[in-house]
Amino acid sequence: MIRRWVGASVVGLAVAATALVLPAVLPSASPVPYTAPSAVPSAASPAAPVHPAFPKLVIAVADPGNERHGVETTACPTCASGSRVQYVGQGHALVVPITSPVAGRRTLTIVYESNGSRPLHVIVGDQPTVQLSLPGRGSWTEPARVELPIDLPAGDTVIRLFHPDRPAPDLDQLIIA
Secondary structure, rough: OHHHHHHHHHHHHHHHHHHHHHHHHHOOOOOOOOOOOOOOOOOOOOOOOOOOOOOOOEEOOOOOEEEEOOOOEEEEOOOOOOOEOOOOOOOOOEEEEEEOOOOOEEEEEEEEOEEEEEEEEEEOOOOOEEEEEEEEOOOOEEEEEEEEEEEOOOOOOOEEEEOOOOOEEEEEEEEEE
């Protein structure tokens, strides 16, 4: 009889242990309410990293700090800076150095003048050449604009504007935002 009681006790303990474990493993009929973490950082939370803001860059292409390779500046009363760069293309180029505080996807706006459709190649840093076909406004005094997305690295880089064998439009301004 003692054996039976011990055996029954062991089975009873196993059933009791299972009954105690199962509610913790199986979903209950009444779920425990979930509290989302607070959006307000606590005093113990580390501060989020601060990234410098990207300031809008407005560059006059006629600026003497730009590298001119066979191009010239000319007066332009309708241009934002009062002058523009002409004779871009046919192997001539303009190289514009820029410094960006942060890397990222930006929009490069090229402000140009042309009396008809002209090609322009653009290289930002060491990225592939972007080939543009720019419609002119039919006038060398009415500015036109084209926008293209660029990946701008942080730090110093250059933007090259050229065409290897055809005349490109005259250039007024570059705007990076």
